[in-house]
Amino acid sequence: ETQILAVQPAEPEAAKIAQAATLIQAGELVVFPTETVYGLGANALNPQAVEQIFVAKGRPFNDPLIVHIAALETLQTLVSTLPPLALPLAQAFWPGPLTMIMPASSRVPGMVTAGLETVAIRMPRHPIALSLIRSAGLPIAAPSANRFMHVSPTTAQHVLADLQGRVPLILDGGACEVGVESTVLDLCSTIPTILRPGGISLEALRTIIPEVQVAAPRTKHDEEQQALYAPGQMLVHYAPSVPAYLFEGSKESLRQRMLTEIQRYHQQGQQVGVLLADEDEDYFNKSGATLYLLGKTPEQVATRLFAGLRTLEDAGVQVILCRSFTEEGLGRAVKDRLLKATGGNIIFTDEAYQ
Ligand code: TXA
Ligand code: MG
The missing domain is CATH 3.40.50.11030 (Threonylcarbamoyl-AMP synthase, C-terminal domain)
Known part of the structure; x- marks a missing residue:
């Protein structure tokens, strides 16, 4: 059964966060609000825990996850080398809806990165997300808390509609403020490239990286041509159940x-x-x-x-x-x-x- 726990979004109650953190430490799943959308979280360093995320969502294992952190020190442990732009970008936009793709360290399980040599990392700004990560003392891998191919959830009720009985705990912090997912920025390409536009605008990124590029949106033709899609770039992704x-x-x-x-x-x-x-x-x-x-x-x-x-x-x-x-x-x-x-x-x- 799925428990829903109402949590004060601005000042989360410590006891409720501790209950959720204990689940994360035990390798269980916890749904938590971020400023963008609700996330389906697990201990990012535990491949068995992360595997359950894919099972609960019905998501294919070849689509990598974002690792959520609450302190810059954690970043050092997750990357093999820090791209020069990472710290200026973190300073400008973290905590917040920016995800950076960086070279992964050997600590990051292949289950998180889908076997890629890179890892997606973001520091969310929602107080519930930050206190959960801190209280667990672990980085938390989390995709959006919807069933695969469905619309991302911006309320606990949306999560329940998709994942009831598939997760032990949902922290209900009310409606998400930003409402669209984070911007995914690839810092491993020659020119930094936006793979997914999101909560940090292109205009804002240009103030730090004037040369930033936007990956070309994919067409139906591309999809037919390529059996293997680039992560997160599938055209049909947020498909509602009606045309x-x-x-x-x-x-x-x-x-x-x-x-x-x-x-x-x-x-x-x-x-x-x-x-x-x-x-x-x-x-x-x-x-x-x-x-x-x-x-x-x-x-x-x-x-x-x-x-x-x-x-x-x-x-x-x-x-x-x-x-x-x-x-x-x-x-x-x-x-x-x-x-x-x-x-x-x-x-x-x-x-x-x-
Ligand atoms: O706002 C958000 O980003 C939310 C909240 C929960 O943080 N999370 C989210 O996760 O939207 P998800 O899994 O639904 O989307 C993550 C995207 C996917 O498109 C995935 O392919 C891409 O990030 N991604 C993850 N790791 C990657 C990597 N190493 N290289 C390229 N893309 C990556
Ligand atoms: Mg998603």
Whole structure:
């Protein structure tokens, strides 16, 4: 059975953290909140404990995990050499939603790295995550606490929906603040490369690494060409259980086209869910679709996006239509997750945007 323990997010109760830390030390799994999404954690130095993460998620063993730390001293023990940019980046963005890929030391089990010579490391800033790592006295390997191929969880209820009976303990610290996963930055490539846009924006990274590159988003064609995918780069990753479409174009043209599509689906007797900005509400109010408003700013959209996808899924809609948002700041991560959720299904509604 899965126990859910409510924990104060700002000042976690020591006794509750100690209970969770004891499980981690014993090689068990604990779900805990981070500022990005909930993580499914285990002792990163214990291969048997880490193996259970893959089993609970249904995740293939060839997709490596992020190791979470609470102090810079731990970093030294996990890497064979420290890339010169690691410390300036840590100083600027840790604790926070930045994951750095570095050369792994022999202490890191192959179960964590999927046999790669590199390891992904991040220091989260959520007080519950930090105190759990400190209390356990161990680095904690943790992927997002969802079933493989499902949307990442931003509340304890999302975790329960996916992992009930598969984990002994969920620390419930309320809704995650950032709402999209960390930015994964490869420091082992010749030019530092963003493998996954996330909670630290490209613009912010450029202030420390002006030359930083973004890995090209993968297309359906790439996927068909390559049986082996680069870690975390699969296009279909956050797939909701219903088909989803992303509408790109000017505000006016995408609204019109979305409304036309809603009517078309309704004529076929299908229920439609739509992900919108707050400002779209009036336009779609009488459409008969199930609306989910994501907010105004890129930060708000990022925070609510995964909850929106899950809410529409749970509402039983047969198709999800989503408008596009700005790609500035956290908007880049939002776009990436929407491309994954839609499997690259984009409907261009305006010649100028094609
Ligand atoms: O915000 C986050 O990053 C959350 C919270 C729990 O920290 N974690 C998370 O983990 O999103 P996960 O496993 O869902 O995503 C980790 C990503 C995967 O895409 C994985 O392929 C990539 O990081 N990754 C891990 N180790 C890697 C490595 N050595 N080289 C390249 N990519 C790596
Ligand atoms: Mg994940």
